[in-house]
Amino acid sequence: MAKLILTQEVSGLGTAGDVVEVKNGYARNYLLPRGFATVWTKGGEKQVESLQAARAARAAANLEDAQAQAEKLQSGTVRIERTAGAEGRLFGAVQAADVAEAIEAAGLGTVSKRDITLPSHIKTVGNHQAQVRLHEDVVAVVELQVVAAKGSKK
Known part of the structure; x- marks a missing residue:
C-alpha cells in the first residue's frame, strides 16, 4: 500500500489535502503520473494541515455562494x-x-x-x-x- 497526499479532488477517493492509502499500482500508474497526488512525507504532513485549514476557510464562504x-x-x-x-x-x-x-x-x-x-x-x-x-x-x-x-x- 502507498500513502499519498491528494493534490486535487479524485472521485471516490477524497479531496485535495487528504492523506490516503491506495494500492501501489493505482498510485504508480494513475495518481502520481497525472499529478493527482504526491508521495506522503513528514514535511508534506505539515503542508496538508495548512491546505486543510485554507480549504475550511474557503468552504465556509463558498457554501453560501453555492446555496444561492x-x-x-x-x-x-x-x-x-x-x-x-x-x-x-x-x-x-x-x-x-x-x-x-x-x-x-x-x-x-x-x-x-x-x-x-x-x-x-x-x-x-x-x-x-x-x-x-x-x-x-x-x-x-x-x-x-x-x-x-x-x-x-x-
Missing part, C-alpha cells in the same frame, strides 16, 4: 435545442458539456461539466433532469427541456 446558485438553478428550466428525427429521437445524445453551455447561455451562472451528473443518456426530446454539484454539501437539480431544433423532421 442552487436556488437560482432550481428556479428555472434550461432549454437545449438539438436536431431530432420524426419520432423525437435526437441525433446524438445530450452531454454534460451541452448542459453546462445551456446553463451559462440561460444566464444562470458558470458550471463545470465535471460537476454535472446526468442520470441516463438523454436521447429524446422532452423534459429531463440533471444534478449539478456546486459544493460538497450542495447539489442542485436542474430541469432540462430538450426541444427539436428548427429544421428537424419533427
Whole structure:
C-alpha cells in the first residue's frame, strides 16, 4: 500500500489535502503520473494541515455562494435545442458539456461539466433532469427541456 497526499479532488477517493492509502499500482500508474497526488512525507504532513485549514476557510464562504446558485438553478428550466428525427429521437445524445453551455447561455451562472451528473443518456426530446454539484454539501437539480431544433423532421 502507498500513502499519498491528494493534490486535487479524485472521485471516490477524497479531496485535495487528504492523506490516503491506495494500492501501489493505482498510485504508480494513475495518481502520481497525472499529478493527482504526491508521495506522503513528514514535511508534506505539515503542508496538508495548512491546505486543510485554507480549504475550511474557503468552504465556509463558498457554501453560501453555492446555496444561492442552487436556488437560482432550481428556479428555472434550461432549454437545449438539438436536431431530432420524426419520432423525437435526437441525433446524438445530450452531454454534460451541452448542459453546462445551456446553463451559462440561460444566464444562470458558470458550471463545470465535471460537476454535472446526468442520470441516463438523454436521447429524446422532452423534459429531463440533471444534478449539478456546486459544493460538497450542495447539489442542485436542474430541469432540462430538450426541444427539436428548427429544421428537424419533427
